[in-house]
Amino acid sequence: xxxxxxxxxxxxxxxxxxxxxxxxxxxxxxxxxxxxxxxxxxxxxxxxxxxxxxxxxxxxxxxxxxxxxxxxxxxxxxxxxxxxxxxxxxxxxxxxxxxxxxxxxxxxxxxxxxxxxxxxxxxxxxxxxxxxxxxxxxxxxxxxxxxxxxxxxxxxxxxxxxxxxxxxxxxxxxxxxxxxxxxxxxxxxxxx
Amino acid sequence: xxxxxxxxxxxxxxxxxxxxxxxxxxxxxxxxxxxxxxxxxxxxxxxxxxxxxxxxxxxxxxxxxxxxxxxxxxxxxxxxxxxxxxxxxxxxxxxxxxxxxxxxxxxxxxxxxxxxxxxxxxxxxxxxxxxxxxxxxxxxxxxxxxxxxxxxxxxxxxxxxxxxxxxxxxxxxxxxxxxxxxxxxxxxxxxx
DNA sequence: TTGGCGCGATAACAATTGTTAAGAAATACG
DNA sequence: CGTATTTCTTAACAATTGTTATCGCGCCAA
Numbered sequence: 211x212x213x214x215x216x217x218x219x220x221x222x223x224x225x226x227x228x229x230x231x232x233x234x235x236x237x238x239x240x241x242x243x244x245x246x247x248x249x250x251x252x253x254x255x256x257x258x259x260x261x262x263x264x265x266x267x268x269x270x271x272x273x274x275x276x277x278x279x280x281x282x283x284x285x286x287x288x289x290x291x292x293x294x295x296x297x298x299x300x301x302x303x304x305x306x307x308x309x310x311x312x313x314x315x316x317x318x319x320x321x322x323x324x325x326x327x328x329x330x331x332x333x334x335x336x337x338x339x340x341x342x343x344x345x346x347x348x349x350x351x352x353x354x355x356x357x358x359x360x361x362x363x364x365x366x367x368x369x370x371x372x373x374x375x376x377x378x379x380x381x382x383x384x385x386x387x388x389x390x391x392x393x394x395x396x397x398x399x400x401x402x
Numbered sequence: 403x404x405x406x407x408x409x410x411x412x413x414x415x416x417x418x419x420x421x422x423x424x425x426x427x428x429x430x431x432x433x434x435x436x437x438x439x440x441x442x443x444x445x446x447x448x449x450x451x452x453x454x455x456x457x458x459x460x461x462x463x464x465x466x467x468x469x470x471x472x473x474x475x476x477x478x479x480x481x482x483x484x485x486x487x488x489x490x491x492x493x494x495x496x497x498x499x500x501x502x503x504x505x506x507x508x509x510x511x512x513x514x515x516x517x518x519x520x521x522x523x524x525x526x527x528x529x530x531x532x533x534x535x536x537x538x539x540x541x542x543x544x545x546x547x548x549x550x551x552x553x554x555x556x557x558x559x560x561x562x563x564x565x566x567x568x569x570x571x572x573x574x575x576x577x578x579x580x581x582x583x584x585x586x587x588x589x590x591x592x593x594x
Numbered sequence: 595t596t597g598g599c600g601c602g603a604t605a606a607c608a609a610t611t612g613t614t615a616a617g618a619a620a621t622a623c624g
Numbered sequence: 625c626g627t628a629t630t631t632c633t634t635a636a637c638a639a640t641t642g643t644t645a646t647c648g649c650g651c652c653a654a
Contacts (some may be wrong), residue, residue, distance in 0.1 A: 271545045274545075276544060276545050278541065278544075291534075334526050334529070337526070337529050337530055337533055338529055340533050341529055341532050341533045341536060342483075344533060344536035344537045344539075344540050345536045347536075347540045348536050348539045348540045348543065349470065351540065351543040351544075351576055352468060352470070352543075352573060352574065352575070352576040353463045353466075353468050353576075355611095355612090355640080356640085356641080357640090375600085375601065375602090376601075376602065377600095377601070377602085381544065382544065383544070384543055384544035384545075385641075385642090386641075386642060386643080387601090387602075388602095388603090388604085388641085388642075388643080388644095389640085389641055389642070390602095391602065391603055391604080392603090392604090392640090392641085393640095393641095394603095395603080395604090435622090547610080547641095547642090548610085548611080549610090567630085567631065567632090568631070568632065569630095569631070569632085577611075577612090578611075578612060578613080579631085579632075579633095580611085580612075580613080580614095580632095580633085580634090581610085581611055581612070582632095583632065583633055583634080584610090584611085584633090584634090586632095586633095587633080587634090
């Protein structure tokens with residue numbers, strides 16, 4: 211299982227760190243849209259931090275592209291599980307927009323982890339927040355129908371709907387692009 | 403958000419502990435079926451460990467009973483979030499079968515936590531496993547339709563289907579009892 | 595500039611699911 | 625035991641979603 215390491219309010223790569231002290235451990239890269247950063251079934255070697263742009267993680271479900279999560283500026287992306295176990299990732303990481311990323315290798319990240327005081331506590335809090343995030347997503351699916359889930363996403367994460375192509379959002383909501391298009395149409399009609 | 407403290411392979415209340423040392427901190431109770439142990443909107447004061455029977459956590463979604471998770475023998479049940487924050491629980495905890503439970507108060511649990519070496523690491527691992535559990539449930543919803551989810555549950559957790567009333571399972575799968583009944587019928591017909 | 599391609603809208607039809615209601619079957623309990 | 629209650633099934637119809645296909649628009653690169 212692939213788990214994202216970071217939340218929008220992430221300290222991992224940002225505020226609490228003096229980046230001048232770690233600059234030699236991190237590489238900045240620019241990638242065009244639709245660049246694969248981690249291929250499904252390969253072992254995760256790097257973690258990424260988004261300076262500009264957006265990424266998604268997705269997997270191939272019997273030939274169908276299923277998007278699992280979206281990431282934007284100031285978020286970190288990686289596969290904790292693949293880091294922990296050295297097992298092949300069950301997901302791919304791919305850029306949606308042209309993006310500017312910070313790249314840190316597994317070993318360098320571990321180095322930083324040791325040097326940053328209170329990291330363990332932060333990590334626990336972070337995993338706890340992830341837990342809340344996924345349990346919330348699960349709840350959204352058992353208590354809401356697709357239209358309600360779309361409206362919830364629109365209310366809570368409008369930036370996703372604004373920046374991400376619709377067919378990715380459809381699979382994230384667990385429906386087809388055609389159905390999402392219809393729902394949008396219906397919602398628009400009901401507003402008038 | 404309510405989070406379960408325990409997994410089937412749970413050390414919290416069991417194997418690694420010498421229960422004779424803690425017996426004064428824990429109370430054993432017997433409850434009939436449909437007993438509410440924690441009421442939605444109340445603050446969680448106790449954690450439970452199931453010696454015999456089964457529990458569920460659920461919430462009221464606009465008048466509809468939505469079951470979030472099931473628990474069986476040797477599992478612990480509580481609301482970490484309510485423990486942590488002292489905030490009202492967003493869920494109810496209720497017995498499904500007549501059950502024999504161990505009850506431990508929040509303060510006594512905290513006492514034990516301090517006395518048990520390596521508890522922090524265990525807690526982190528536990529939360530991590532919960533994270534995997536919920537991300538898996540979320541995945542199941544975006545990649546599978548209701549029938550596939552039912553078959554997955556049947557394959558991975560047959561004990562749930564055997565012991566839990568069907569209408570609870572239906573809400574857990576995010577569908578109506580009527581639809582679940584049809585799916586079961588269809589699956590049975592396809593087997594022949 | 596322009597052809598190709600990604601993306602979204604729409605249509606028509608099939609399949610599934612929801613809703614409501616009624617009744618049968620199983621279970622609980624005095 | 626028998627009665628109540630809970631649980632499950634089935635039916636009929638409405639609503640939603642999936643499937644397949646077509647069309648048009650905008651963007652990007654040759």
